[in-house]
Amino acid sequence: MKNGFNLPNNGKKRVIIIGAGFAGLKLARKMAGSQYQVVMIDKRNFHQFQPLFYQVATSGLEPSNISFPIRKAFQKFTNLHFRNTELLEVKPQEKIIITKAGELSYDKLVLATGVDTNYFGNKNIEQYGISMKSTAQAINLRNRILESFETAILTENSKEQAKQLSVVIVGGGPTGVELSGAIAELKSYVLPKDYPELDFNRMKIRLYEAAPRLLNGMSEKAGNSAFKFLTRLGVEVHLKTKILDYNGDDMTLEDGTSYKVQNLVWTAGVGVRRIPGIADEYYVRGNRLSVDRTNQVKGLNDIYALGDMASMVTEKYANGHPQVAQVAIQQAHLLSKNLIRGTAKEFEYRDKGSMATIGRNMAVVDLPSFTFSGVIAWFMWLIVHLMAIVGVKNRLFIFINWAQSYFSRDQSLRVLIRPFKKK
Secondary structure (H helix, E strand, O other): OOOOOOOOOOOOOOEEEEOOHHHHHHHHOOOOOOOOEEEEOOOOEEEEEEHHHHHHHHHOOOOHHHHHHHHHHHHHOHHHHHHHOEEEEEEEEEEEEEEEOEEEEOOEEEEEOOOOEEEOOOOHHHHHOOOOOOHHHHHHHHHHHHHHHHHHHOOOHHHHHHHHOOOEEEEOHHHHHHHHHHHHHHHHOOOOHHOOOOOOHOOOEEEEEEOOOOOOOHHHHHHHHHHHHHOOOOEEEEEEOOOOEEEEEEEEEEOOEEEOOOEEEEEEEEEEEOOOOOOOOEEOOOOOOOOOOOOEOOOOOEEOHHHEEEEEOOOOOOOOOOOOOOHHHHHHHHHHHHHHHHOOOOOOOOOOOOOEEEEEEEEEEEEOOOOEEOOHHHHHHHHHHHHOOHHHHHHHHHHHHHHHHHHHHOOOOOOOOOOOOOO
């Protein structure tokens, strides 16, 4: 009997993993060589290292450095299979998924699709703002920044130059903070050499955060240190300031103030996209799926959710775990053991700490017992992220790029690559 996906009918029970993020890839690799036939489905054929999207966007790294082909990770294991397609619907009663490539049955289904950008219902910001939740979007942001500078140098109008040069980042979480710092360093050390005719005093980098401080998911001390570092780099940080609307030209604040803005980057929120076929009753706050302590979706047999899209209530985490990579990785690790051994061990998150980098020799680190910042925190951030990258080759290239950037304060990756359009 053919299954429509050209998979071997070897009698093995089938585990389907939807999503090749931190959780999905970790689970698949841990189940390599197991008694299951493991099928991973993703609309991209590579794993993306999301924490470094901002470095692609600011010409610090090549897109290929933070991407890893899924099939390469599966090469040595006959029970691991990848299919490049997109999930359309889940049929829990029939234990079938529907994709753009057809239907496929499962014995166990693991949902690990991660999150998308949350615009909180603002259609204008969704249309005109720039998001950064994929490698392609990071490349788009890089193009937008470079295009703005190329446009600015073609005019002598000071107001138009200021509009083209300036960047607004909305959201004071790790992504917004790291992106702001990276752009500020470009302004100080790189771009004036590329565009000597431009007056970079006209370039404003503004970071807006609706909350009273930066890095809300980290300690107050870390947030205060990030504020000081960004201010030192010349970033204008606006706290307790909410963006009401943006039409592609004018940005309006909640108090009615309006500014001309060419480049608005939205990093202010994330949300889970609901999956057709999974009834509304299984979702809780933030569109996350309610799961038990083994990550099985409550009320649905043989369907599991991992990482950002899973809401697991524990005594310590009444609103679910933080939506960070370590939670996803640890949940995937435990689920692989439970599935292989047939056990139901309950998940307990081990918080290894949080960190964010702002610029050269400037970072903040929150460990369970204490918080610190500065040069040592920055080196720790480098080591942790370097070791987390998938692929030895990628680690080597990133290390070389970072070393070159550290000593030269420059990169040669400011390449404007537009999509090809057939005439």
